[in-house]
Amino acid sequence: MSVKVNIEKCNGCEECIKSCPFDAIELKEGKAFINEYCQMCMTCLSVCPEGAIYEETEGKQTKNQQTSEYKGVWIFAEQRDGKVAQVAYELLGIGRTLANDLNTELSAVLLGASENEAQELIKWGADKIYHVKSDIFNTFNDEPYSKILIRLILMHKPEIFLSGATPIGRSFIPRVAARIKTGLTADCTSLKIDKETGNLLQIRPAFGGNIMATIICPDKRPQMATVRPRVMKPGNYDSNRKGEIINVPCDNLSSRTKVIETVKESSGCFVNLQEADIIVSGGRGLGDPKGFKLIQELAELLGGAVGSSRAAVDEGWIPYRHQVGQTGKTVCPKIYIACGISGAVQHLVGMQSSDIIIAINKNPDAPIFNVASYGIVGDLYEILPLLIKKIKEEKGI
Amino acid sequence: MRIIVCIKQVPDTAEVRINPETGTLIREGVPGIINPLDLHAIEAGLYIKEKTGGKVTVISMGPPQAESALRDAIAMGADEAVLISDKAFAGSDTWATAYALSMAIKKIGADIIICGKQAIDGDTAQVGPETAEFLNIPHISYVRKIEHIDKDTIRVQRLMDEGYDVIESPFPVLFTVIKELNEPRLPSLKGKMAAKKAVIQKWNAADIGASEDNIGIKGSPTRVKNVFTPQARTDRKMLEGTPEQQVEALIQELRGLKCL
Ligand SMILES: Cc1cc2nc3c(=O)[nH]c(=O)nc-3n(C[C@H](O)[C@H](O)[C@H](O)COP(=O)(O)OP(=O)(O)OC[C@H]3O[C@@H](n4cnc5c(N)ncnc54)[C@H](O)[C@@H]3O)c2cc1C
Ligand SMILES: Nc1ncnc2c1ncn2[C@@H]1O[C@H](COP(=O)(O)O)[C@@H](O)[C@H]1O
Numbered sequence: 001m002s003v004k005v006n007i008e009k010c011n012g013c014e015e016c017i018k019s020c021p022f023d024a025i026e027l028k029e030g031k032a033f034i035n036e037y038c039q040m041c042m043t044c045l046s047v048c049p050e051g052a053i054y055e056e057t058e059g060k061q062t063k064n065q066q067t068s069e070y071k072g073v074w075i076f077a078e079q080r081d082g083k084v085a086q087v088a089y090e091l092l093g094i095g096r097t098l099a100n101d102l103n104t105e106l107s108a109v110l111l112g113a114s115e116n117e118a119q120e121l122i123k124w125g126a127d128k129i130y131h132v133k134s135d136i137f138n139t140f141n142d143e144p145y146s147k148i149l150i151r152l153i154l155m156h157k158p159e160i161f162l163s164g165a166t167p168i169g170r171s172f173i174p175r176v177a178a179r180i181k182t183g184l185t186a187d188c189t190s191l192k193i194d195k196e197t198g199n200l201l202q203i204r205p206a207f208g209g210n211i212m213a214t215i216i217c218p219d220k221r222p223q224m225a226t227v228r229p230r231v232m233k234p235g236n237y238d239s240n241r242k243g244e245i246i247n248v249p250c251d252n253l254s255s256r257t258k259v260i261e262t263v264k265e266s267s268g269c270f271v272n273l274q275e276a277d278i279i280v281s282g283g284r285g286l287g288d289p290k291g292f293k294l295i296q297e298l299a300e301l302l303g304g305a306v307g308s309s310r311a312a313v314d315e316g317w318i319p320y321r322h323q324v325g326q327t328g329k330t331v332c333p334k335i336y337i338a339c340g341i342s343g344a345v346q347h348l349v350g351m352q353s354s355d356i357i358i359a360i361n362k363n364p365d366a367p368i369f370n371v372a373s374y375g376i377v378g379d380l381y382e383i384l385p386l387l388i389k390k391i392k393e394e395k396g397i
Numbered sequence: 398m399r400i401i402v403c404i405k406q407v408p409d410t411a412e413v414r415i416n417p418e419t420g421t422l423i424r425e426g427v428p429g430i431i432n433p434l435d436l437h438a439i440e441a442g443l444y445i446k447e448k449t450g451g452k453v454t455v456i457s458m459g460p461p462q463a464e465s466a467l468r469d470a471i472a473m474g475a476d477e478a479v480l481i482s483d484k485a486f487a488g489s490d491t492w493a494t495a496y497a498l499s500m501a502i503k504k505i506g507a508d509i510i511i512c513g514k515q516a517i518d519g520d521t522a523q524v525g526p527e528t529a530e531f532l533n534i535p536h537i538s539y540v541r542k543i544e545h546i547d548k549d550t551i552r553v554q555r556l557m558d559e560g561y562d563v564i565e566s567p568f569p570v571l572f573t574v575i576k577e578l579n580e581p582r583l584p585s586l587k588g589k590m591a592a593k594k595a596v597i598q599k600w601n602a603a604d605i606g607a608s609e610d611n612i613g614i615k616g617s618p619t620r621v622k623n624v625f626t627p628q629a630r631t632d633r634k635m636l637e638g639t640p641e642q643q644v645e646a647l648i649q650e651l652r653g654l655k656c657l
Contacts, residue, residue, distance in 0.1 A: 142526070170522050171538040174491070175536070178492060178527035181618070184523060184527075206520060207518060207520075211626060213621050213624045214623050214624075215621055216619065257537060258564065261562065262562050321556065326433065335656060356654065374634050374635075374636055374647060374650060375633065376643045378643060391657065394648065
């Protein structure tokens with residue numbers, strides 16, 4: 001079997017060259033030419049506007065998408081500044097469970113970072129690491145990230161592929177799924193193997209958590225999903241675990257977009273809402289930007305992050321990146337403390353799946369109490385200082 | 398600059414009710430609105446047009462009712478609108494939706510394509526990046542600021558977890574926007590008149606050259622197996638008494654949960 005170009009039809013438009021994940025097509029004398037790097041992924045067949053590329057089969061016909069050819073569970077080990085993100089260990093946790101259920105291997109893909117980080121992934125449960133060591137992955141850029149991942153998936157054919165539902169994963173994984181022509185389920189909160197069919201059952205909230213849906217991808221492989229951070233338990237750490245590290249070369253990874261600069265922005269405290277165990281949020285009920293001083297003090301005391309309602313952002317009391325809700329972030333911490341937030345649906349959809357919700361509000365009829373685990377009807381300017389004092393006592397500060 | 402904005406008509410979540418027996422959404426009588434983040438995408442398109450000149454085309458794939466969303470976009474100032482509608486598109490997942498949008502975009506031709514970061518019904522945030530891949534062009538997610546744009550390049554800020562990246566791209570490019578980018582304008586009187594008179598082009602699957610293997614249920618790799626309502630919280634406790642007693646009770650609870 002091989003991929004061929006009908007030179008009569010080819011007009012040299014280069015669409016196939018741009019689409020080829022292996023850089024296996026060149027322009028020679030104004031026509032597409034397929035070189036020895038071709039992995040027969042057939043991507044170019046579908047992008048050629050002239051229909052000039054075709055598959056030549058000798059003898060026995062092999063079916064392109066045979067789901068049974070795909071084996072193994074893979075996870076994407078996201079790194080930031082060379083350090084593997086927490087969500088990768090969580091993916092190894094759920095990945096191990098799925099791999100055991102399917103009686104198969106668990107592998108991780110690591111782009112950038114050091115050998116040492118790759119070793120750590122093995123200790124957290126991976127059997128195999130596909131490690132692409134290169135500085136170009138230090139800053140996140142969609143095109144090189146997706147190109148290399150497309151190559152790896154087409155070559156090794158895993159049956160399941162999981163990534164964190166982080167800004168990075170949710171930006172570039174859809175490109176990979178689109179190119180490979182397989183399904184992708186966003187922001188899953190639970191994953192299971194269907195005992196009868198062996199399919200991956202991907203469970204996720206929709207309509208802002210008002211309903212849950214089970215999604216399957218029955219005929220295409222890999223079955224791909226992004227997984228909400230902080231929902232899965234990390235794998236078991238075993239410093240004696242052995243595994244294999246495969247160094248993957250990466251040449252020819254061009255990119256049209258350029259990352260000019262990476263700017264860290266912190267407003268004095270931890271703001272990565274989606275990774276925080278505890279979030280203390282303030283709303284219009286604070287009445288004043290100074291109210292966020294109290295919110296921040298409590299958050300710092302608890303080692304948590306500061307969130308807010310849209311009303312507080314619109315008032316200009318706090319930057320948008322803190323906003324929780326429909327047009328802000330969806331969060332799922334262990335504890336969410338809502339102070340002076342009424343609980344409009346648009347806010348609730350962003351936080352109602354938190355494990356424990358504590359609501360502090362003057363108005364006993366505020367809808368926030370409908371989703372609260374603990375409700376305190378009262379003035380936050382009385383409650384919060386007391387709470388801060390008590391917690392300090394508790395911690396002996 | 399040829400600018401295309403992709404908009405989706407979604408049910409207003411504030412109005413969505415769940416049928417307690419079947420666990421499914423009751424859509425009847427729920428008003429359709431333009432996906433909130435897509436309003437910011439339209440605003441971005443109009444802003445770029447004002448800077449560089451050109452034309453803003455809004456497109457939407459959806460049932461015939463989605464025409465009203467397109468008219469609303471024209472009222473805001475978009476120049477023209479295309480509704481991509483065909484029974485054959487029914488049941489499309491993000492893959493099949495992105496494929497159909499990319500075919501329509503190819504037919505129109507574009508230098509910049511703008512999407513909302515995500516739609517409030519599915520919350521997937523996948524259609525934008527997938528469409529870019531189908532078009533073989535780069536994309537930039539979560540755009541929160543347009544720093545510079547001229548006829549050759551665009552430079553924007555992309556919001557990340559702990560800050561932002563400054564990214565530069567040539568055209569064509571697709572980007573997805575977040576609320577922080579801008580404040581969507583309200584329709585003007587002139588816009589409303591234009592919206593009334595506007596002729597919305599309607600394209601079906603054949604018009605955009607979509608292959609039937611790639612659209613609708615047949616073209617969608619994923620299936621919804623079932624939907625169910627999440628378990629309601631039954632554990633609510635109101636903490637009573639003076640502020641001191643309330644705080645003490647809360648501390649007790651947190652201690653019990655080993656959270657302190
Ligand atoms: C398309 C769209 C998208 C939206 N997206 C979002 C989103 O992503 N996130 C979001 O949060 N909102 C969003 N909203 C806005 C949402 O509808 C509400 O307007 C907003 O959440 C209200 O914020 P709030 O609860 O802080 O303010 P309010 O509703 O004004 O509530 C303030 C609360 O504070 C209480 N209070 C006042 N003083 C005190 C005190 N001293 N002590 C204790 N309690 C006090 C009051 O009783 C009241 O309940 C969106 C709206 C729309 C239309
Ligand atoms: N059917 C559609 N028609 C036009 N644009 C769409 C459609 N579905 C999604 N989009 C665009 O893609 C964005 C992300 O949608 P989603 O991936 O569904 O969260 C939306 O904000 C729209 O800009």
